[in-house]
């Protein structure tokens with residue numbers, strides 16, 4: 001058997017994760033992510049897939065973030081009809097996120113039609129809500145550590161990656177008559193010692209390792225973020241304004257709620273109303289109750305006295321209630337999505353608050369190049385919103401310690417659980433500086449050889465004639 005890999009996304013960038021494996025002429029795709037951020041990346045979502053999609057036999061999803069699953073409806077539209085393997089939590093979350101992604105695509109096309117800009121005439125969404133729904137029938141949910149046979153001689157297993165609810169790293173084993181080979185895909189790796197999710201599970205053996213590197217150049221994320229978090233909240237409220245926290249609906253929002261409640265109960269920050277303004281985040285939060293085995297929270301934590309329920313927490317689903325928040329001038333905390341300010345309700349909050357000096361915005365997650373979040377973080381003078389240049393006057397803060405991604409030391413800790421160095425290592429899912437920093441660390445600190453940072457569309461032979 002010959003095995004090769006084709007990097008179709010998240011290569012020297014953080015979005016569009018897609019790794020195509022060829023086992024002779026049996027094809028498996030690991031992750032099916034949407035490109036986001038820079039326009040040149042987003043345009044790739046419209047490129048034809050480099051092979052006949054109907055020839056791909058199976059799809060494996062590491063976790064439910066859109067940059068790992070958001071291309072699926074397009075992939076199915078183009079002819080993929082095989083099984084989609086993932087954990088049961090990933091399947092539940094993916095359905096909510098794909099519907100939301102379709103809605104955003106539809107809204108964007110509608111907006112382009114109104115404004116008269118689009119390369120398509122008439123403007124069309126990448127996929128529709130109906131096309132997103134049409135993928136649900138393909139999901140085949142499993143639990144961590146279960147053997148899943150893609151074919152008699154190819155087996156995969158998900159192991160907890162600690163990144164978001166249900167996120168797994170993938171161990172893929174190929175058994176030929178003569179040899180056994182193991183390929184490991186990190187997906188996105190989470191952090192150690194988190195309050196809600198369990199630590200990433202250790203690896204034992206990998207002939208080929210494909211690892212993420214989002215924070216491959218950062219190694220100071222270790223500290224408990226509560227103190228820094230409390231300081232930002234206190235300063236923001238003392239300025240006499242509101243604190244706005246853009247957060248990914250899944251994972252970050254729940255961490256933020258956890259810390260806000262803990263700090264308020266301890267009296268470290270003032271007890272002010274918190275508005276959770278993201279219908280999707282509310283639905284996601286409920287899913288923690290259905291997927292007990294995936295996190296550390298116990299029954300009583302998720303009951304009425306839940307860490308996500310608190311007298312000062314206000315959950316807003318309706319658009320009218322959401323708009324009402326614009327009237328609040330001081331002493332409130334608003335948590336809304338999307339986390340990188342690319343869409344969702346955060347937009348109207350930003351539109352109203354960006355010019356207000358007394359308000360503060362706090363970033364708690366990674367901001368990719370080309371996103372509005374990155375522009376704000378880099379303190380550009382004006383931010384483009386709804387076709388206007390809005391002056392940026394609000395205070396800008398960030399805390400890295402709440403990230404869902406392992407830092408360099410944690411990535412090292414995880415790869416060091418291997419009994420011996422992989423024969424080949426590919427570093428993906430990181431902007432070039434981070435990927436190269438991790439490459440350097442693996443080669444210099446651990447003495448690994450054959451560590452490569454692949455570029456978009458690069459193809460590599462892994463094994464010949466095994």
Ligand SMILES: [Zn+2]
Pocket residue numbers: 063065163188
């Ligand atoms: Zn992720």
